[in-house]
Amino acid sequence: MDTSRLKRRGPCAWELPATGRMRVPGVIFASKELVQEMDDKVAEQVANVASLPGIVDASYAMPDAHWGYGFPIGGVAAFDADEGGVVSAGGVGFDISCGVRTLHTGLKEADLRAVQKPLADLLFARIPAGVGSTGALHLSAAEMDAMLRGGARWAVKAGYGSEADLTHIEEHGCVTGADPAAVSDMAKKRQRDEMGTLGSGNHYLEVQVMDEVFDAVAARAYGLAVGDVVVSIHCGSRGLGHQIGTDFLREMVVAASQAGIALPDRELACAPIKSALGQRYLGAMRAGINCALANRQILTHLAREAFAALLPGARLPLLYDVSHNTCKEETHTSADGHKRRLFVHRKGATRAFGPGHAELPPAFGKVGQPVLIGGSMGTASWILAGAAGAEERAFGSACHGAGRAMSRNAALRRWHGRDVVDELAAKGILIRSPSFRGVAEEAPLAYKDVAEVVEAADRAGLARRVARLRPLICIKG
């Protein structure tokens, strides 16, 4: 990115001053190196988002930001409904409520090494993964609606997991305001057989070991110590979320022009929050969030069953579940000092509420919410904690992952999936995937260095580094 247009606001914050159609400035949170590596398209997209009606304070990009559909991936923007604010399908992303959850296992690395290979094979046998994968559940129309309303709460009632899990999920596992009637029959049809499936791309289920601690107080609050084995699940709302995005994007292109909203890019299609379409999208999008929460809850149950078969007595309580493709109505204090209800779009950005936030479970109240950052396959993942002051910086948001450094096609030209699997196996990391092509696309070096990204998030005051996780087993979609 050409940094000559940017004003440095701090060691890891860069302002893109408001010019032309921009209603507010842009702010990119990144080190000098990361901002220089970013595509110019990121600045262009940050500026485009800043031109949308009702945007509050600034259009933000996280340290892992890269070019996306309309909004950058790693983009955060909040809108005030009373000031003509909008909601945008492209500002949430197609994989609605894609996110990460991490489970404790109570095991140490040596316990896991003793069963590593059979556990990898059993998890791969039990966890449906890959394009078009289907699960054991086949929802009736009534069950579908109940799932879309109930989220992980519905899944627990259906026998997947326990009540205790729900207190460790954002919104306690179920967002209110979901409207199954706003979800198309096509979206429901695509999801009917896909509950409890991982999907493809960068989605995974990993068994990991915590290998370094950076904040001992927060690690203790999260119940983590060096050598602990955890399980992390990264996936979203599968075909349902994608179809909701497709359906509403089409409608929003028409609606934006009817509402007289001039779009610098048609991919920014949006609707006023206070419009029938805006409300219908919010209802459908919230149903999509509940679908993703239910999906991760069922996958959790499948992982617990696999562990129980090989490691009787192992318990896998939930540490936390976060989403990184959402629009949520939240109360924030804007730069003018006023408290107000805002519609916060986080696309490829994780919520990162700091210490003392009322919505956090009591155990996390003093240290801030766990911010779960998925690494690329074969590399480290990270656990961060929402920082004090994060809410004033980007409405309580942080990065979500490493971010691609290379296109899928470029990765396919450079690597063979089988070689990637063999090389990682030699390092003690077992990969199981239905697709060698997918493995090649997800080769570790096709991604940016996640350590640089989380360091920038920490230095920017968005989230503090708590612990680093190293993979042992990866079930890849």
Added chain:
DNA sequence: ATGTGC
């Protein structure tokens, strides 16, 4: 991300 590509 995606019954992977207008």
